[in-house]
Amino acid sequence: GAVVSQHPSRVICKSGTSVKIECRSLDFQATTMFWYRQFPKKSLMLMATSNEGSKATYEQGVEKDKFLINHASLTLSTLTVTSAHPEDSSFYICSARWGHSSEKLFFGSGTQLSVL
Amino acid sequence: TQLLEQSPQFLSIQEGENLTVYCNSSSVFSSLQWYRQEPGEGPVLLVTVVTGGEVKKLKRLTFQFGDARKDSSLHITAAQPGDTGLYLCAGATSGSARQLTFGSGTQLTVLP
Numbered sequence: 345g346a347v348v349s350q351h352p353s354r355v356i357c358k359s360g361t362s363v364k365i366e367c368r369s370l371d372f373q374a375t376t377m378f379w380y381r382q383f384p385k386k387s388l389m390l391m392a393t394s395n396e397g398s399k400a401t402y403e404q405g406v407e408k409d410k411f412l413i414n415h416a417s418l419t420l421s422t423l424t425v426t427s428a429h430p431e432d433s434s435f436y437i438c439s440a441r442w443g444h445s446s447e448k449l450f451f452g453s454g455t456q457l458s459v460l
Numbered sequence: 461t462q463l464l465e466q467s468p469q470f471l472s473i474q475e476g477e478n479l480t481v482y483c484n485s486s487s488v489f490s491s492l493q494w495y496r497q498e499p500g501e502g503p504v505l506l507v508t509v510v511t512g513g514e515v516k517k518l519k520r521l522t523f524q525f526g527d528a529r530k531d532s533s534l535h536i537t538a539a540q541p542g543d544t545g546l547y548l549c550a551g552a553t554s555g556s557a558r559q560l561t562f563g564s565g566t567q568l569t570v571l572p
Contacts, residue, residue, distance in 0.1 A: 350502070385470075387548055387565040388503070437502050449560060451502030 347371055348440045350452025357428055358460055365423045365455045367438030373418035374440035378449070379411075382435045394421040428459040463487075464551055464563035472569040473539055481534045481547055481566045489551035492525055492532045493560070497546040539570045 347370040357363050367377055375396045380388040392413050393401040400413035410432075412424040421440075425432055436455045442448040464485045473479055483492070491510045495503035507516050509525035509532060516523045520543075522535040532549055549563040 348502075353500075385546060385565070385567045387466075388562045390559075390562075393559070435500075439502070448508075449505075451504070453502045454500065456500065 348374075348438065348450045348452045350438050350455055352455060353453060354456045354458075356458045356460065359429055360427055362424055362426045363428055363457060365425075365436055365438070365457075367421045367423070367440065367452050369419045369440040369450070372440075372442060374421075374442070375418060376441040377415060377421040378439045378441075379413060379421075379423050380437045380439070382437060382454075384435075388437060391423075396421075425457065428457070430459045433457055433459045464549055464561055466547075466549060466563040466566045468566060469564065470567045470569075472571065475540055475570055475572050476538055477570075479536050479539055479568070481536075481568070482531070483533065483549035483563050484531045485551060486530065487551070487553075488529050489553060489561075490529070491552045492529070493550045493552070494523055494532070494534055495548040495550065497548060498544075503546075503548055536568075539568075541570045541572050544568055544570050 349368045349370055351366045355363055377394040379391045381391050382388050390403050391406045394413045394415040396415045396418050402408045410426055415421040438452040439449040464483055467482045491508055493508045494506045496506055497503040507518055507523045509523055512527045512529045514525045520537045524533050536543055547566045550560040552560050
């Protein structure tokens with residue numbers, strides 16, 4: 345089946361630094377990728393929709409200058425958490441859509457971000 | 461805003477027991493998916509139901525889509541410790557947006 349690779353799986357950083365998370369679709373092209381944030385034992389909260397070659401669409405309440413998304417190719421989307429603070433500590437997950445209008449999503453394995 | 465409420469939020473049962481998880485909404489979805497997620501991992505798709513009233517079975521798991529396509533249920537027979545995880549339902553809307561709305565989640569713990 346389709347595979348989505350997310351890297352790194354875990355990152356610890358100091359407050360004020362920036363962290364980049366990569367999401368790659370390994371065996372298919374994904375024109376649309378999604379970024380989520382998840383708290384322990386809670387559901388996924390959609391942060392933004394990443395469209396290849398265009399600006400990402402952010403959900404209400406998500407700061408686009410804080411969470412920079414770049415989708416420069418059909419197989420790679422990146423999420424950069426800028427000037428990270430302890431309250432940004434969370435589990436971040438990406439997903440990639442199979443096909444243009446498919447409802448089938450493939451998820452990355454997530455990134456646990458801890459900001460000290 | 462489309463909301464999907466799952467119940468119960470937390471469930472702890474003994475191995476061998478049966479359980480049902482519910483996913484309810486006031487909105488109609490073109491399809492509904494169920495995922496299971498383990499700690500530190502991304503969600504894994506279990507099933508997609510499309511037709512109102514549809515029932516799908518996956519070994520000991522039975523999924524049902526409501527007739528009006530607003531709700532769904534997941535029934536697990538003879539639960540095993542390996543079934544432990546966070547279960548998420550997700551509804552898909554029709555049209556060009558094709559965005560999934562995730563349910564609030566059910567954390568299942570099956571004790572040996």
